[in-house]
Amino acid sequence: MKRYNCLWILVLMMFTCTCWAYGGGGGSSSKACAKPKFTDFVPAENAEVAAGSSFSFTASANTYPDSIKVSVKGQPAVINVSPRDSGTFQVSGAIPATLKGTYARIAIAADGQSNCKGADGWLVKIAE
Secondary structure, eight states: OHHHHHHHHHHHHHHHHHHHHHOOOOOTTSOOOOOOOEEEEESOTTOEEOTTOEEEEEEOTTBOGGGOEEEETTEEOOEEEEEOTTSOEEEEEEOOTTOOSEEEEEEEEEEBGGGOEEEEEEEEEEOO
């Protein structure tokens, strides 16, 4: 009896292994989400800047330029988005003049292809 149980277990293990080999996961029918990426932050992280000074960054080519939103310490910032030859986008704006003597996060949010959302940002110190 014990030998038959071991034999059945061995046979079932062999069938299980072949079933796993065929898989059923992730074919080419589902598209991967490629989130927008942001690089080349100016001024640099933790740099000290004057109130009202400008900032800029680069958004990846898969970013929808109309969807880019930037806020500085929760206040919306007016931005200018211009395309580059490489397909990326140069984004520039200014830190609100009302922010003085504090740290502020420049927060970025944007939509990309395949309905993917990307977010990033960096921290700056605003002088008095």
